[in-house]
Amino acid sequence: MANLIIRTEDIKPEHILDMYVESPKDNAIIDSIKAINPAIIEGSRGTGKSFLLRVAEAQLLKSFHTTKILPVYVAFGKSSLLQTQDPNQFVHWMMARMCSRIIRALYQMGLLVGPSAALSTLLGGNQTVDIGQTKLETIAKEYEESYKKPHTEIDFSSIPTVEDFRDSIEDICKEKGIDRICILFDEAAHIFRPEQQRQFFTLFRDLRSPYISCNAAVYPGVTFYGTIFQANHDGTIITLTRNPLDPDYLTQMRDIVLKQADSVLIENIERHSINFNALAYSVSGNPRLLLKIIGMAYSMKANDVKKVLKEFYRTDIWAEHSILADKYIGHRAIIDWGRQFIETRVIVDTIEKNSQRLEDNKNESTCYFVIHRDSPKVVFEAIRMLSYTGIVTQLDSGVVITRGKTGTRYAINLGCIACQSAEPIVELNRISKQLSIKRFSEYGENHPIYQGLVSSVGEFTEGDLAEALNREMTKSISVLDLSSYQERGLFEIGINTIADALHATESDFQKIKYVGPTRSRQIMNVVFSSILEYLSG
Amino acid sequence: MSANIQEYFQTLSDSTGAIMKSTLIDENIPKLSKCFILKTDIDAWCEVLRDRKESEIFRTAAEEYEYSILSLIHGYYRNAYKGLRLTIELTLQGVYLSANELHLREWLCNKTDTNWAQLKNDDTGVFSKRFVSTFFIGLEEKCKHYNVLAEALYRECSECVHGNMPKEIVIPKGLTYSKETLEMWVTKSQSSSLLVNFALAMRYLNDLSPSQISSLREVLNENLGHIELIRNKIIH
Numbered sequence: 001m002a003n004l005i006i007r008t009e010d011i012k013p014e015h016i017l018d019m020y021v022e023s024p025k026d027n028a029i030i031d032s033i034k035a036i037n038p039a040i041i042e043g044s045r046g047t048g049k050s051f052l053l054r055v056a057e058a059q060l061l062k063s064f065h066t067t068k069i070l071p072v073y074v075a076f077g078k079s080s081l082l083q084t085q086d087p088n089q090f091v092h093w094m095m096a097r098m099c100s101r102i103i104r105a106l107y108q109m110g111l112l113v114g115p116s117a118a119l120s121t122l123l124g125g126n127q128t129v130d131i132g133q134t135k136l137e138t139i140a141k142e143y144e145e146s147y148k149k150p151h152t153e154i155d156f157s158s159i160p161t162v163e164d165f166r167d168s169i170e171d172i173c174k175e176k177g178i179d180r181i182c183i184l185f186d187e188a189a190h191i192f193r194p195e196q197q198r199q200f201f202t203l204f205r206d207l208r209s210p211y212i213s214c215n216a217a218v219y220p221g222v223t224f225y226g227t228i229f230q231a232n233h234d235g236t237i238i239t240l241t242r243n244p245l246d247p248d249y250l251t252q253m254r255d256i257v258l259k260q261a262d263s264v265l266i267e268n269i270e271r272h273s274i275n276f277n278a279l280a281y282s283v284s285g286n287p288r289l290l291l292k293i294i295g296m297a298y299s300m301k302a303n304d305v306k307k308v309l310k311e312f313y314r315t316d317i318w319a320e321h322s323i324l325a326d327k328y329i330g331h332r333a334i335i336d337w338g339r340q341f342i343e344t345r346v347i348v349d350t351i352e353k354n355s356q357r358l359e360d361n362k363n364e365s366t367c368y369f370v371i372h373r374d375s376p377k378v379v380f381e382a383i384r385m386l387s388y389t390g391i392v393t394q395l396d397s398g399v400v401i402t403r404g405k406t407g408t409r410y411a412i413n414l415g416c417i418a419c420q421s422a423e424p425i426v427e428l429n430r431i432s433k434q435l436s437i438k439r440f441s442e443y444g445e446n447h448p449i450y451q452g453l454v455s456s457v458g459e460f461t462e463g464d465l466a467e468a469l470n471r472e473m474t475k476s477i478s479v480l481d482l483s484s485y486q487e488r489g490l491f492e493i494g495i496n497t498i499a500d501a502l503h504a505t506e507s508d509f510q511k512i513k514y515v516g517p518t519r520s521r522q523i524m525n526v527v528f529s530s531i532l533e534y535l536s537g
Numbered sequence: 538m539s540a541n542i543q544e545y546f547q548t549l550s551d552s553t554g555a556i557m558k559s560t561l562i563d564e565n566i567p568k569l570s571k572c573f574i575l576k577t578d579i580d581a582w583c584e585v586l587r588d589r590k591e592s593e594i595f596r597t598a599a600e601e602y603e604y605s606i607l608s609l610i611h612g613y614y615r616n617a618y619k620g621l622r623l624t625i626e627l628t629l630q631g632v633y634l635s636a637n638e639l640h641l642r643e644w645l646c647n648k649t650d651t652n653w654a655q656l657k658n659d660d661t662g663v664f665s666k667r668f669v670s671t672f673f674i675g676l677e678e679k680c681k682h683y684n685v686l687a688e689a690l691y692r693e694c695s696e697c698v699h700g701n702m703p704k705e706i707v708i709p710k711g712l713t714y715s716k717e718t719l720e721m722w723v724t725k726s727q728s729s730s731l732l733v734n735f736a737l738a739m740r741y742l743n744d745l746s747p748s749q750i751s752s753l754r755e756v757l758n759e760n761l762g763h764i765e766l767i768r769n770k771i772i773h
Contacts, residue, residue, distance in 0.1 A: 254682075255681075258682070258685045261685075261689065262689060262693065262705065263686060263689040263690040263693055263724075263725060263728040264724045264725070264727075264728055266682070266685055266686040266689055266728070267686060267727065267728040267731050269682075270679075270682055270683075270686065270731065270763075271731070271763050272763075273763075
């Protein structure tokens with residue numbers, strides 16, 4: 001069976017460059033990340049944002065002795081766990097995390113030797129480094145563990161202000177001969193917390209200096225920038241998509257799988273390349289989805305691939321979307337309407353259009369639709385959530401539709417369209433090769449289908465994350481994206497809920513049969529990253 | 538009182554005999570028969586290539602493959618993997634050297650050596666674009682895939698060669714029958730079959746006469762029938 005790694009967090013840093021499949025587009029994104037101007041990489045779950053940040057980090061580390069640019073990777077995925085009384089907990093925690101990561105990066109590059117006045121700001125007042133755990137690292141950890149004891153008070157007095165931080169970085173760079181520090185923020189802002197998004201982008205803007213360059217990976221629709229940050233002025237927004245119409249699309253998707261495949265999977269893909277191509281098209285450029293469904297259709301035989309396409313795109317992919325509705329009850333109406341809109345309207349219209357074209361012997365197909373720009377805001381909100389899970393991708397705005405009006409164009413995941421067919425493999429290989437962006441379904445500003453949504457949803461409000469988190473803690477670990485082996489192992493040792501898993505230690509994991517110190521660490525990491533991913537969206 | 542050497546090896550032989558019995562059960566026969574076809578495939582290639590100097594190398598490859606199956610049946614699983622790796626190495630070696638008679642002759646009389654890095658080299662190896670497009674125009678789009686397959690198989694079989702704890706390949710401790718190991722070897726052998734036949738077809742198919750191609754029809758159809766360019770060769 002395939003044992004493919006589907007999350008970047010599970011790849012060892014030293015293997016990142018080996019796993020990278022180069023393409024001119026991805027190379028250009030990596031160059032933007034490494035450049036001095038801030039870049040914001042926007043993409044659905046699983047499109048490879050974290051991976052590209054990690055590749056940029058690995059390349060910068062490799063060239064540090066010549067470029068003197070120090071990359072520092074900071075992930076904010078644990079923001080869901082903050083539950084203190086501090087109203088500025090997110091800003092304080094971000095600062096603490098950032099300082100700790102920079103210290104660690106300096107240490108790993110062998111740049112920290114002896115006491116240094118310039119470092120004391122980042123060390124929370126100390127001048128010497130106790131690499132075991134710095135004061136700010138301890139504070140960051142206290143914030144991250146606040147979910148265990150909600151409303152804990154944390155002493156944040158030693159966390160520097162942004163100005164002190166900037167000055168300190170300038171001093172460190174001068175003292176250590178560093179040209180600049182390139183900060184790579186991953187999972188930068190929580191999709192359901194506009195306030196966190198505003199705070200993050202304000203910090204992002206405030207950090208700007210000749211000695212710091214900031215880059216961030218965000219989900220589509222993370223658009224609450226606050227009052228200071230101005231998109232496209234304070235950062236270049238790069239949308240990470242892989243277009244099935246690109247000439248090297250199939251080669252790139254295949255190479256991504258081959259990087260991890262064992263000999264049997266490589267053989268299966270070669271013997272059934274048409275089936276593989278259908279799977280590659282079905283994910284509409286999302287590598288994580290591809291690795292996931294390849295694992296499910298390892299034999300690559302037509303019947304297995306057909307079964308996976310039907311089950312995955314009719315049920316599994318939607319289950320992930322509907323989980324959002326269970327977690328964020330306040331958004332339920334919008335999330336459920338979005339699913340209904342796509343399933344019962346857009347997909348049906350698209351299939352009809354494609355069948356008509358086929359009947360007319362026109363070599364054209366579509367997976368696109370356009371929403372009129374004056375449509376209710378809540379409609380865009382519903383589609384934003386669909387683009388977060390990768391069911392829909394926003395392509396462009398200002399698209400001219402009927403009667404000279406304009407709207408925003410989206411693409412639906414090709415698998416969601418083809419899974420309705422009795423022969424999804426044939427359908428995918430046909431429609432994907434002849435997509436025409438000029439063909440799309442239109443939904444005007446007063447389309448009758450919007451009525452149900454507008455009447456059932458009031459003003460869009462922020463979700464109560466603390467309440468949501470408490471609810472999630474009691475859920476079974478089976479909601480996590482774990483392999484059946486991992487899941488079985490956890491149940492075997494009495495870890496049944498998310499709270500149990502979060503509280504478990506490495507020695508607890510070692511109680512699983514045949515699991516020693518190395519594998520327990522691996523399992524703990526996989527479980528934890530899976531929990532964070534689940535909680536973050 | 539320790540047993541004498543005869544008794545000692547007799548005990549081992551009894552163990553391997555028992556493993557052979559467990560291996561040759563009805564359930565396993567179709568799998569083993571399928572694997573054995575690779576030996577007959579290579580023999581068929583040796584027959585049509587009998588006038589070429591490198592056919593000696595292919596003959597050795599077929600022989601090593603047979604020993605590899607023999608090891609498998611007796612429960613010498615590590616050796617079975619070693620044999621499989623040698624089969625792959627020798628076949629690719631023969632194909633590689635066939636493109637350079639001087640090296641081939643030197644190699645046959647032990648004057649020079651080749652190594653795996655040369656065989657799988659992206660620019661000059663057996664599955665490099667240059668090599669493939671020289672002997673079979675049109676198959677170059679496949680070369681990367683087969684190079685990755687060769688590397689994966691070599692890496693997996695090598696886990697058993699160095700004697701340390703294999704990561705992917707399951708090997709039981711001591712002389713004992715393992716269904717899991719047997720089945721894994723069978724899957725690796727089938728992937729090897731695809732690789733070996735592709736390497737030979739890519740290198741020689743364009744040089745063969747219609748009657749030679751005809752004698753290889755079954756071999757080609759079975760292993761490479763999914764590749765249109767090769768299918769066309771068989772038909773015409």
